[in-house]
Amino acid sequence: DAKTTQPNSMESNEEEPVHLPCNHSTISGTDYIHWYRQLPSQGPEYVIHGLTSNVNNRMASLAIAEDRKSSTLILHRATLRDAAVYYCILRDVAGGGSNYKLTFGKGTLLTVNP
Amino acid sequence: DGGITQSPKYLFRKEGQNVTLSCEQNLNHDAMYWYRQDPGQGLRLIYYSQIVNDFQKGDIAEGYSVSREKKESFPLTVTSAQKNPTAFYLCASSILGAGGFFSYNEQFFGPGTRLTVL
Numbered sequence: 001d002a003k004t005t006q007p008n009s010m011e012s013n014e015e016e017p018v019h020l021p022c023n024h025s026t027i028s029g030t031d032y033i034h035w036y037r038q039l040p041s042q043g044p045e046y047v048i049h050g051l052t053s054n055v056n057n058r059m060a061s062l063a064i065a066e067d068r069k070s071s072t073l074i075l076h077r078a079t080l081r082d083a084a085v086y087y088c089i090l091r092d093v094a095g096g097g098s099n100y101k102l103t104f105g106k107g108t109l110l111t112v113n114p
Numbered sequence: 115d116g117g118i119t120q121s122p123k124y125l126f127r128k129e130g131q132n133v134t135l136s137c138e139q140n141l142n143h144d145a146m147y148w149y150r151q152d153p154g155q156g157l158r159l160i161y162y163s164q165i166v167n168d169f170q171k172g173d174i175a176e177g178y179s180v181s182r183e184k185k186e187s188f189p190l191t192v193t194s195a196q197k198n199p200t201a202f203y204l205c206a207s208s209i210l211g212a213g214g215f216f217s218y219n220e221q222f223f224g225p226g227t228r229l230t231v232l
Contacts, residue, residue: 044223
């Protein structure tokens with residue numbers, strides 16, 4: 001899987017928007033951009049994914065750069081429950097290949113201040 | 115409620131002993147996975163299975179074994195051959211795409227089992 005680069009940590013205040021960046025300069029045309037998050041001592045949970053267009057769901061929004069070399073996960077109003085490690089992951093959906101697995105880096109540790 | 119359960123939550127093992135971690139899902143997913151997480155690190159894939167009675171090695175399969183006798187269950191055995199077994203173990207499942215290929219659909223994770231070797 002293509003590599004992603006994320007900041008080690010970020011801080012936010014409660015009720016404010018949070019923009020979590022991810023760089024993936026070697027992304028291929030068949031790579032989907034996935035975001036997962038992991039709360040302390042829990043298993044990861046899916047947040048959102050996209051290919052080219054911006055995506056919204058009940059948890060977050062995903063903004064994808066026009067050249068697809070970077071993306072930003074947007075939490076519109078951070079709460080204390082959003083404090084977690086956020087992982088940006090590329091998944092190749094070309095037939096066969098290694099798209100069965102999620103390749104996790106170290107992610108971004110988000111701290112939310114009350 | 116549908117989901118994935120892992121048991122036990124905490125497990126202690128003496129060196130030289132094999133131990134089996136349980137993973138059950140009632141999501142009717144075909145694919146199941148085992149990951150290992152060390153402190154401050156991301157997850158690494160141990161084994162995965164896309165159909166009953168079939169499974170494949172992941173990136174760090176040495177010292178581990180699995181079975182897939184039922185669609186709902188995918189137990190992981192940590193053998194005495196695993197040199198550094200203390201870690202957080204996570205089980206996941208997902209649907210398969212058309213033709214039985216793994217798709218980009220999300221993986222659902224269990225709550226994890228924290229294994230400590232004494």
